[in-house]
Amino acid sequence: MTNIKKVSELAGVSTATVSRTLKSPERVSEQTRAKVMQAVKQAGYRPNWMATSVKTGKSNAIVVLVPNLVNPFFMRIIEGIEQAAQEKGYCVLLGDTQGLQAREHEYASMVLTNRADGLIQLDHSFPFSDNDADLAATIPMVSVCERIEGDRKYPFIELDNHAAGRALAHHLIGFGHKHFGIIAGQRRSQIHHDRLTGIMSVLQGEGIDFKEDMLVGSSYSIETGIEGARELLSRNPRPSAIFCFNDDIAIGAMFEIKSQGLKIPDDISVTGFDNVKVSAYMDPPLTTIDQPAYEMGRNAVEVLVQQINRLPLARSRVIMPFHLLERGSTGPLKI
The missing domain is CATH 3.40.50.2300 (Response regulator)
Known part of the structure; x- marks a missing residue:
């Protein structure tokens, strides 16, 4: 069985440094940590975490x-x-x-x-x-x-969800949109509040009234996007742009919009949030907020x-x- 001494030889450090790296990596430099972890991988070393847990609690x-x-x-x-x-x-x-x-x-x-x-x-x-x-x-x-x-x-x-909401609102208003719909996720959460107030602050600054019937949805799912888009499309006037509070919602909304014979973005613009991988491959590709x-x-x-x-x-x-x-x-x- 490969032991800690072999790891120390491969890394060119003491056994104490290997032990410290494995137990408290924040106590060693990034360079030392990289050398030790590479040596651990090379040696195929498996620390006995069970024994360690008994000693350390x-x-x-x-x-x-x-x-x-x-x-x-x-x-x-x-x-x-x-x-x-x-x-x-x-x-x-x-x-x-x-x-x-x-x-x-x-x-x-x-x-x-x-x-x-x-x-x-x-x-x-x-x-x-x-x-x-x-x-x-x-x-x-x-x-x-x-x-x-x-x-x-x-x-x-x-x-900074408030700032991200503002960025999306500025983006759509820059295209001339004035009639909006919003399909939300969990309404009790802080991110819902921050994204919504970010959008609302820009609308207010542009003299666009926020009305309660602009807001639909209450979960982060494709089904919410389908149902929310269906509800918004029945309004008069119909929104020319829809904010979706995640990409799954946006995928559902785009599906429903196309099902009703409308074109994106010619008839309605749609934004998402999160930048999941599939968003770049939608037809058309989804405008969204990328989170790291x-x-x-x-x-x-x-x-x-x-x-x-x-x-x-x-x-x-x-x-x-x-x-x-x-x-x-x-x-x-x-x-």
């Missing part, structure tokens, strides 16, 4: 709660989480909650029973039950994309491991950059 596992595992945007975040976790010696336990409170409570309890060292939440809900809320106060936890609702303060990794999902996942692990190791956080909010990708699903208003 850590499981070397983290729980990731995902509201919908088939969502391609979440999968990109998980890819970043998995890569960063492996580099730091952690395994990842995925909990596909389907937005069900009981499932969240069950997976979250793994941290309370020492089966995991920390938790990453990809939804906006507080994942612990009322009975466990006090115990959970000191649990290492970070949220990605969403902010955990309520007064509890946990670090989070997010986009992989990097968001990596950042979440960095912050979580700092919490696990009781290290002070430089900041509790990490704001990631976005890019507006202008593609063929949006165009000038036809008069």
